[in-house]
Amino acid sequence: MAFWTFFGLAQGKATTTWPTRGTNNGQKGLLGMPRFDAALCVPDCRACADACPTAAIAEGADGGISVDYGRCVVCQLCTEACPTDAMQPSSDWAFGVRRREDLVLGTEPTPTPRLKTAAFRRSLHIRHVDAGSCNGCESELRALNNPFYNLHRLGIFFTASPRFADILLVTGPVTHAMLEPLRATYDAMPEPRWVMAVGTCAVSGGIAEGGYACGHGLEGVLPVDLYLPGCPPNPAAIIEALLVFLNRSPQRVQGGRIGE
Amino acid sequence: MRGTLLADVGPHEVRPALERLLAAGGRAQMVYAWYPEPGRIELRYLASAAARENFRVWRCTPGTEMPSLADLAPLLGWYEREITDLFGLPFRGHPEPHRLVLHEGIPPAPPPFSPEAHGEALVPTGSRRHRVPTLESAEVQELPFGPVRADVFESAEFLFFYLGERIIHYQPSLFFKHRGMEKRFEGRAPAAGVVLAERVSGVGSVSHALAYCQAVEIAANCIVPPRAAALRVLLAELERLYNHLHYLGHLAGTTTLKVGEAEGKLLEERAKQINTRLTGSRFLRSLLVPGGLRRDLDPKPWLGTALEALREEIAAYTGLLERSESYLDRLMGTGILEREVAFDQGATGPIDRASGVDRDLRRDHPYAAYGTLEIDVPVEQAGDAEARAKVRVAEIGASLALMQRMLLLLPDGPVTAPAVPPPGSEGLGWAESPRGTLFYAVHIDREGRLARVKIKSPSFSNWRAFPVTVHDTNMMDYAINEASFGLTIAGSDR
Structure with a gap:
């Protein structure tokens, strides 16, 4: 059974150096959360909100669009429904946040208190x-x-x-x-x-x-x-x-x- | 309806019909209920006859109760209990007339699928202990394990009655993860159901979405363009590939073959990264839609090269596994599932094929572009953990060959066709998932929306067969046996 040891040694290191060094995080080509560009959004169009299966996209108070990434299931339907390029596919996936509000588009960024970890x-x-x-x-x-x-x-x-x-x-x-x-x-x-x-x-x-x-x-x-x-x-x-x-x-x- | 033969059968005619079908070598698949109109419940029995013959569907309006068929086809036992839990219809003479999907301790409210129910939260209170055999010997010990288990595992509770190392009796209690997914489809537009189907069982996203889409396409009488059908084969086989690689790594881990475990999981990661490069999703999601694919894919020429490189690594890896005595010793003779039990209890997929049952939907009831391909179906006879692993290893090879063939034959052309099911229509879709036969039955209401979606998942079937292989075995073999079945709980619990 020593062959497993030799096999392992011959294979070399398979582990990525990311996140310490380099950029190989293994997610090349991955479609992440959609990006929203309000400047390209057409008024009175609800195409993205209607397509969203989890109500992550809704009509905002000002008639615009509100996006809650805490509800997004990354199905990409909004990016296909959008008649302009306001809702764009992206490779954004590093969405780990300390405060729930930080997942809601347009929330005023405030410094997050550091945890004593x-x-x-x-x-x-x-x-x-x-x-x-x-x-x-x-x-x-x-x-x-x-x-x-x-x-x-x-x-x-x-x-x-x-x-x-x-x-x-x-x-x-x-x-x-x-x-x-x-x-x-x-x-x-x-x-x-x-x-x-x-x-x-x-x-x-x-x-x-x-x-x-x-x-x-x-x-x-x-x-x-x-x-x-x-x-x-x-x-x-x-x-x-x-x-x-x-x-x-x-x-x-x-x-x-x-x-x- | 394409692919099925529908017949109206009275409540007392189902038994003779099933007897005739079984005598002719057929097999029951499932039974489900739905309300074609408020106040009228209807049962649908699904059975398969010979390969390449249409599936049989028996439509039956029961009275206030229905005679149970669990004695004749034991695999129907769980479906009947599920109908009792979710629709409130009792089955007379059922050998295990207990709660299944809804746990003991959930107050008797209107059953969630009855027209009187309005989504009331069904929260278990007080004692939720499920029915277990009475213990008469003071020597036999009881070990409840779960629902929160060690390491990263899905939630389920297992109860062992054991004496020293010997397991006397084993009883899994599932459905802690029951999310009511079938109910979530109701009232949605048919195209909007795909997002749900992809999330019934994460590691079976393609199979679930495919079976669902095909059910809607049959209801809509839509033929998918050849390029979409071919790409669907590619996606379904990529799903089989990463699932089987994970399986081999996990199985090696349970026999404490650490390098073997690491290599299996590394190869799984490579496969998932290929998925990402092709589709943008590690689980191959967000592509299928009734009528074809949401967008075209460009697998040429890189995919063939990447898969060939992976094939060489897999061949080296499985070659080493086949020479590892410590690994093989733990698999041989472990968790034997007899052919007859596999058939009666409804085992499916690699489990069924490792017990000598030669069945594969891709060959026997071709869908997508499988009808144009030669499908190699590996079958083993021993029914033990080693046979189950052998079947999967052989399936990896067959799957890789199938993908290369599909890439060569990949036609050009559009990838979508219109698929709008007319009001009142219905369809049955199926797919051979990495774990076995998967069915979606879809009913469309008068407004063209989803009235009922029933999912028959392979894990629901295999979980029923699995305990038979645990009774009267060794505690030390349990983890290996469980891994060799490759069960998921999400798919079973839904």
Whole structure:
């Protein structure tokens, strides 16, 4: 069985140097959240809002368009429906934010208070709870431990027990049946503890929101410290969001706009 | 309706009809309910006869209850319980007359699909313990595990009755993740249903969207342009590829073959990055639409080269797996599913084929452009974890060959055709997903909107068969056995 060792050695290093060095985050060609350019928007046109399946796009108070990226499922329908180029496809996916308001386009950017996570900078333990996801988010969370992303190298680990966890990572729209197990998991975590909503379902309910079986994500269920919409968010987006939480990366989205 | 033979059958004629079908070598697929008009419930039984023959659909208006057929076709047992939970229709003589989709502890409100219900939240209260066998021996221990499990797993609760290392009885409790997805389709425009279908089971986005679109296309009597049909094959096979690669990595991990696990998951990542380059989505989403594709793709010439490079790496990897004694030792003889049990309980896909049942919708009931291709269907007889892994490895090879062939044959032309189903129409769509047979039944209302969408997912079927392979086995083999089934919970719970 020694051949596996030789095979591994011969393969060399498969892990990307991103985010420390280089730009190979593995997301080349990925379509992210749509970008909205109000200057190109035609008055009294609701094409994008009508096409949006999750009411992420709505008519704003001033007759214009309001966009809530916390509700976006990245289906690209608005970019196809838009008669001008106001709603454009983009590769923006680094949407991890500390405040829910930062996902709403046009919100006044205010400095986000820093979390006291210094002690966890090089050792963060995550407990994941699937509260009714489609398994897309889980697929990407599992990918974090593949050799390409290799989350361990960043000092971030998944843990089996909530007793050892620092942050609760929740996916899914929170089905009624998962509400109690989710709360029990949170209650079992020691202080200080934080909560991260991964995927549009956990942020706002997403495509499955409401009805007889689902809630509205973590809204009104647990206090959320880190929001990451996406359907599903890709592994690089999850890494970026975790680094934002640890104050190791700057938050790139403010007031619904992505900075460089 | 294209692809199906519809017949009206009285409540007491379903049993003899099913008996005749089974005697002729057919197989029941599912039963579902819907309201063609408020106050009148209707059942639809779906069955398959021989390959290349139309699917049989029996339409039946039940009285206040319906005779259960679970004794005759055990796989119907779960569908009947689901109808009781969601529509309130009881099945007389059911061998397991308990809650399934809605947990114990949910108060008896109007069932969510009945016309009296208006989306009331169904929240379980008090004891939610599902029915389990009574334990009479003091020596047998009970281990409840879940719904929050170790590591990154989907939520489900498993109950083990065990004695030392021996599992005496195993009972999974699913549907913690039941999102009521079928209900979410109702009232939407047919084209708007795709976004939902893509999100029923994330790692089956293409299969679900494809089966849904084909159901709508049949209702609309639409023929998809040849280029779209060919590109759909490409997308469906890319989905099979990354799913099967993940499966191999995960299976290697459960046998503690760490480098084997890492390599499998790295190859899965490569496949997902190819998906991104081709479609902009790691899960191949946002492309399918009733009538074809939302936009054209440009897979030439780079895709063939990328897939060939990946094929070489996969061949080297699976070659090593086949030489790893520690890995093979744990798979051989683990979790044996007998052919008869697989058939009766409705196992499907690679699970079914690893137990000697030679069935594949791509070959037996061709859709998209599969009818123009030679489909290689690997079948194994042993029914153990090794057979299930072998079938998947062979399917990866067949899938890669199929994609290269499709790329060579890729026709030019448009990728969309109009597909607007007329009011009152219906359609049945199907796809062979990486996990097995997937059906979407779609009914259109008088305004041309979706009245009812029923999803028959492969995991719902395979979860029913899986416990049979766990009873009376070893605790140490459980994780390997579960991995060898490659089950998803989202697809099953919906």
